[in-house]
Amino acid sequence: MRPFPVPVRAATATDDESLLVMPMPREMSTFEMPRAPEPGPGRDVDGARAVLGDFVARLDAWADGAAGAPAVELIGLPVDTLRVLNETLGEGEVAAVVDGEPKVRLQETVFAGVWREQRVAPDGTLASDILRAAPVPPVVAERATTTAAPALRTIADEAGSWPDGVMNLPSLLHELRDAIDRSGPGVPAHVINLTLLPLSSADAALLDALLEGGSVVILSRGFGNCRISSTAVRSVWRVQYFNTMQTLILNTIEVVDVPAVALAAREDLDETRSRLAALVRWMDERAVDTTPAAAGAAIAPDARLECGVCWTVYDPAQGDPVWQIPPGTPFDALPPHWTCPTCAAEKSRFLLLGGD
Numbered sequence: 001m002r003p004f005p006v007p008v009r010a011a012t013a014t015d016d017e018s019l020l021v022m023p024m025p026r027e028m029s030t031f032e033m034p035r036a037p038e039p040g041p042g043r044d045v046d047g048a049r050a051v052l053g054d055f056v057a058r059l060d061a062w063a064d065g066a067a068g069a070p071a072v073e074l075i076g077l078p079v080d081t082l083r084v085l086n087e088t089l090g091e092g093e094v095a096a097v098v099d100g101e102p103k104v105r106l107q108e109t110v111f112a113g114v115w116r117e118q119r120v121a122p123d124g125t126l127a128s129d130i131l132r133a134a135p136v137p138p139v140v141a142e143r144a145t146t147t148a149a150p151a152l153r154t155i156a157d158e159a160g161s162w163p164d165g166v167m168n169l170p171s172l173l174h175e176l177r178d179a180i181d182r183s184g185p186g187v188p189a190h191v192i193n194l195t196l197l198p199l200s201s202a203d204a205a206l207l208d209a210l211l212e213g214g215s216v217v218i219l220s221r222g223f224g225n226c227r228i229s230s231t232a233v234r235s236v237w238r239v240q241y242f243n244t245m246q247t248l249i250l251n252t253i254e255v256v257d258v259p260a261v262a263l264a265a266r267e268d269l270d271e272t273r274s275r276l277a278a279l280v281r282w283m284d285e286r287a288v289d290t291t292p293a294a295a296g297a298a299i300a301p302d303a304r305l306e307c308g309v310c311w312t313v314y315d316p317a318q319g320d321p322v323w324q325i326p327p328g329t330p331f332d333a334l335p336p337h338w339t340c341p342t343c344a345a346e347k348s349r350f351l352l353l354g355g356d
Contacts, residue, residue, distance in 0.1 A: 037084045037283070044078055044084055047080070048085045048283075049280060051072060051077070052280050052283070055070060055131060056273070059133055059276065063270070069133055069134045071132045073129070073130055074131055075127075088279070089109040089111070089114070093222055094107075094108040094218065094220045094262060095107045098139055098140060098216050099147075100147060102120055102127055103119070104119050104137075104139050106137055112264045112272050113133055113134065113135060114276070115131070115132045116131060117131075135263040135269070136262050136264070140258060140262070141257055143230075145234055147215040148214065148233055149232055149234065151233065151234075152176065152180065153210065155206060163206065164202065165200050165203075166203055167200045168197060168200070169202075169203040169207060172197065172199075172207070176253065180236065180255055183257075185257065187256075190254070192252060192254075193251075194252060195249075195251045195252070210232070210233070212232060214229050216228075216230040218262045220261055224241060224243045224244055226239065226240070226241050226261055227242070228262050237254045238252075239259050239261065278311070299331050300330075302316055302317070302330070303352060303353075304353045305331050305350040305352055306352075307340045307342065307343065307349060308345065312340050312343070314334075316331060322341035325338070331350070
């Protein structure tokens with residue numbers, strides 16, 4: 001089984017096959033709203049905000065029924081802009097390598113269903129760097145289909161004999177061929193659980209030989225690790241789950257266009273659209289406001305401020321019952337150790353609400 005490279009997120013790319021295997025996570029990954037990027041030398045926050053604003057507009061149009069999933073080419077952006085985008089978008093739970101010409105490397109951002117799709121030229125240079133919204137980038141299904149055979153090849157000879165040591169593989173292949181014949185768009189996945197099926201070493205070796213040769217490898221990280229590999233047969237995938245000790249705990253074959261574990265759900269994309277819009281709005285407000293709470297500027301006694309991490313609002317008229325702050329306490333009068341009652345963000349992370 002070939003190693004899975006570390007995902008790329010840099011301004012340049014090299015086709016280095018000596019990259020290490022992606023490290024296994026040690027705890028459950030959870031969403032955390034990225035910090036608002038701070039302006040400074042080498043950081044084009046305004047340019048990044050413009051790119052994200054354009055992407056959100058495309059997401060809105062797509063949600064309203066416009067044809068074509070949102071995609072924005074990042075090649076050609078200034079390095080200072082790309083640096084801020086890399087920091088803001090981060091790296092999510094799913095990454096993939098797609099073999100072929102050109103080679104494609106995919107990395108989901110911290111926003112589910114928003115991907116960095118990088119195509120690497122034969123000379124190792126980065127030919128394309130697309131920010132794309134989709135359940136999974138279309139290149140995954142395209143390459144997995146076009147580089148695979150339409151059916152399993154036959155092992156047994158005409159008399160039906162099998163190599164020595166084969167036990168359960170004939171019945172497994174019969175089930176697999178039937179599932180392949182019935183597969184197609186909209187057909188539910190057919191799952192074969194190899195973990196519960198007694199396979200001899202000869203069974204396993206022949207099955208590996210039949211399926212080896214896929215062009216797509218996907219790694220989904222969460223509590224543990226899920227490796228999804230296309231095979232030499234169209235619509236047939238190996239889906240393997242590992243625990244945090246890298247022990248294989250579930251080994252399956254799925255017959256489907258793309259396994260569901262690799263896809264962002266529609267509700268994930270809807271939530272991503274909301275979060276990205278909030279991030280852009282936050283960046284707009286920060287550009288105008290320059291965060292008076294962080295800068296130490298005077299704040300009106302009755303001004304309401306919103307946490308830049310979780311959007312909790314501090315209203316002086318209500319105070320903060322969690323911290324036992326009485327009603328009528330201005331934001332400036334909060335104790336220095338006060339933090340957001342919801343997410344524990346520091347006071348400097350709060351922004352003035354529009355109109356206050």
